[in-house]
Amino acid sequence: MTDRVRRVSGGQVVYAELKRRILSLDLPPGRRLFEPELSQQLQVSRTPLREALRLLLAEDLLEQLPTGGMVVRSLSAQEIDELYTVRASLEGLMAGEAAERMTEEAVEALSLLVARNQKLVEFADDAMNAGHDFHLKIAQISAHGWAARLHEQVDGQMARYRAFTNQSQSRRTAALHEHEAILEALIARDSARARHLAETHVLGARDTALAAIGERLP
Known part of the structure; x- marks a missing residue:
């Protein structure tokens, strides 16, 4: 951790650092978490560490073991399907x-x-x-409070999967063209087309993520 992070105490800071590691896959799916090891790495006492672990457990980023320990939640094709399908509806609406x-x-x-x-x-x-x-800016412009709040929640859970949608140059190029088409619809004030293109774009990312994650799952 940086000197700045070390100087700040409290479960929220530990939570933010552990969440960053989980979402970036620095703490890989299935990794068992050991409190003494984490306490030493993060240079914090057990109290803020346990507070942070409880918060991550409540967000479904960790799983409780029957023995009482915790592991980083595994990647799941079903979760990808559910998250991206929900996000597609929200992105389309916004x-x-x-x-x-x-x-x-x-x-x-x-x-x-x-x-x-x-x-x-x-x-x-x-x-x-x-x-x-680009997507976050559209959410802001939409000024749809509930959709934006739900989108933020789903977006946080999707962070572990987002990199899987962007691995190939062909997909990055396709996504760029989809963004360009969404922008054209927005500039034209074509609400129906913008909604359709945004939904289709997210569902395309879902299919790419499912294919990529399928290669990692047993």
């Missing part, structure tokens, strides 16, 4: 709403994000982040 709320500022902001995506399409992590920012 894209449709955003199309009706487009302003010159919104057009400029989304166009800059797509341009960034175009420049970074050959780089897996950068392209993934650029595309993710």
Whole structure:
């Protein structure tokens, strides 16, 4: 951990660091967590560590073992299917709403994000982040409170799977073209088309993630 993180105490800081490691797969699925080891690594006492573990357990990022220990939750094809299907509906709803709320500022902001995506399409992590920012901006423009809150919750759970949708250049290029088409629909204020394209885009990412995760599962 950095010096800044070490200086701050409390379960929330430990929680944030452990969550980062889980979502980035630095703590891989199925990894058994040992409190003494984590306490030493993070340079914290057992009290904030246990608080953090309880929070991660409540978020379904950890699983409780019958013996009382905890493991990082395994990757699941069923979970991918459920998360992406829910997200597709939310993304479609928000894209449709955003199309009706487009302003010159919104057009400029989304166009800059797509341009960034175009420049970074050959780089897996950068392209993934650029595309993710595009979706988050649409959520903001939509101004749909409940959809945005639910989207944030689903988005957090999907972080472990997002990299699987972006591994091949062909998929990154396809995703970029899909973003460009969504942007065109938004600029045209075509709510129905924006909704359809956003849903189709997320379902395409789901299929890619399912194929990728299938190679990792027994």
